[in-house]
Each structure stands twice: as structure tokens, then as C-alpha cells.
Amino acid sequence: SQQGEEDPQALSIQEGENATMNCSYKTSINNLQWYRQNSGRGLVHLILIRSNEREKHSGRLRVTLDTSKKSSSLLITASRAADTASYFCAPNQGGKLIFGQGTELSVKP
Amino acid sequence: EADIYQTPRYLVIGTGKKITLECSQTMGHDKMYWYQQDPGMELHLIHYSYGVNSTEKGDLSSESTVSRIRTEHFPLTLESARPSHTSQYLCASSEFRDQETQYFGPGTRLLVL
Numbered sequence: 772s773q774q775g776e777e778d779p780q781a782l783s784i785q786e787g788e789n790a791t792m793n794c795s796y797k798t799s800i801n802n803l804q805w806y807r808q809n810s811g812r813g814l815v816h817l818i819l820i821r822s823n824e825r826e827k828h829s830g831r832l833r834v835t836l837d838t839s840k841k842s843s844s845l846l847i848t849a850s851r852a853a854d855t856a857s858y859f860c861a862p863n864q865g866g867k868l869i870f871g872q873g874t875e876l877s878v879k880p
Numbered sequence: 881e882a883d884i885y886q887t888p889r890y891l892v893i894g895t896g897k898k899i900t901l902e903c904s905q906t907m908g909h910d911k912m913y914w915y916q917q918d919p920g921m922e923l924h925l926i927h928y929s930y931g932v933n934s935t936e937k938g939d940l941s942s943e944s945t946v947s948r949i950r951t952e953h954f955p956l957t958l959e960s961a962r963p964s965h966t967s968q969y970l971c972a973s974s975e976f977r978d979q980e981t982q983y984f985g986p987g988t989r990l991l992v993l
């Protein structure tokens with residue numbers, strides 16, 4: 772499989788805590804993207820990190836990329852109940868995005 | 881909010897019926913995609929298009945077909961629906977210059993009885 776594989780599969784935290792999700796992939800990439808999906812809806816693009824970048828920030832999101840380990844992480848700081856959703860990493864392999872099963876994040880108020 | 885639309889949002893239909901899922905985008909994107917997603921599972925690419933009159937099969941084999949006669953429109957058709965086609969179908973589009981960032985529609989939930 773060439774999927775981006777997220778870990779953990781599910782994560783439950785309290786509001787205000789940080790949430791960290793990890794992703795591994797298997798082949799070389801152009802970039803890696805993270806998406807969010809609310810229950811039963813389409814995906815929303817969160818952040819993109821290029822293969823020559825190691826870290827990127829966007830608001831409360833911090834993404835890292837380690838191409839030598841073929842892994843990435845998404846950190847959501849000071850989580851809110853509204854962050855409850857599924858989060859997918861999508862390695863861009865030759866112009867195609869490869870989605871894994873996602874991490875289901877539940878943030879309890 | 882992305883300008884990409886899917887209709888219907890929900891469809892319950894009997895076995896053997898022909899169905900067409902509509903997808904339209906107003907962003908002028910050349911690339912469009914169809915994904916299939918079962919609950920709690922990964923997205924599987926079933927079709928994609930790089931422009932008008934261009935269609936390709938994705939990584940997951942599908943009995944559906946697609947057409948791309950206009951840039952903004954990428955409908956998916958099932959000639960004879962079966963219960964195994966029950967799933968959520970997501971349409972997306974992207975612009976090459978945007979590093980392949982994809983913009984998704986809200987999805988169509990299909991239930992075949």
C-alpha cells in the first residue's frame with residue numbers, strides 16, 4: 772500500500788490540551804498535505820508542507836516533515852471542542868494525493 | 881469555502897437503477913477527482929481528469945464511469961446500481977500551480993437497496 776498511515780486511529784482529549792497526530796508514508800513525495808473532515812462532509816485543506824521544508828505553522832497548527840523517516844506530524848495547540856473531526860494526511864506522490872484512514876479526534880469541553 | 885458542488889447529497893435507490901452523481905466547480909480548475917469513502921475508512925481515488933475530454937481510472941477499480949465535456953462539470957455514472965456500491969462519493973478539484981491542493985465538495989451518500 773502507498774497510503775499515508777495515520778497514528779493514532781483515535782484520540783480523545785480535553786479542551787485546552789494539545790493534540791498530536793502522526794503520519795507515515797512509503798515513497799518519495801512532492802509535498803504532504805493535511806486535511807480535516809467533519810462527520811459526513813467533504814474534506815477541508817489545512818496545511819501543505821513541501822518536501823524541502825521541515826516545519827510549518829498556521830495559526831494553532833504546526834506540521835513537521837522528516838523525509839528521511841518518511842513521516843510527518845500535525846500538532847493542534849490549545850484544542851477546542853470545534854476541532855473535533857477526522858484528520859487525514861495526504862502525501863503527494865506524482866501529483867496524486869494518497870489518503871490514509873485518518874485520525875479521529877474528539878475534544879471534550 | 882470552496883466553490884465545488886455535489887448533488888444529490890443523499891440518494892437511496894433500488895438495485896439495477898442507473899444513477900448519475902453530479903459535481904460542478906466554479907474555480908476554473910483543470911483537474912478533477914472522484915473518491916469513494918466508506919465510514920471511518922480511507923479515501924480511494926476511483927477517477928480523475930486533467931482537463932476536458934481527459935479521464936483516467938484511479939487506484940481503486942470501480943464499475944462507474946465519468947465524463948468531462950466541460951471544465952466545470954465532472955459527473956459520475958453507475959449504469960446498474962448494486963448494494964456493493966453503497967458508499968460516500970467525494971468530488972474534488974485542484975489547480976496544478978497550487979501544488980495539487982484539492983478542494984472537496986460536500987459528498988454524496990449513496991445507499992443501494
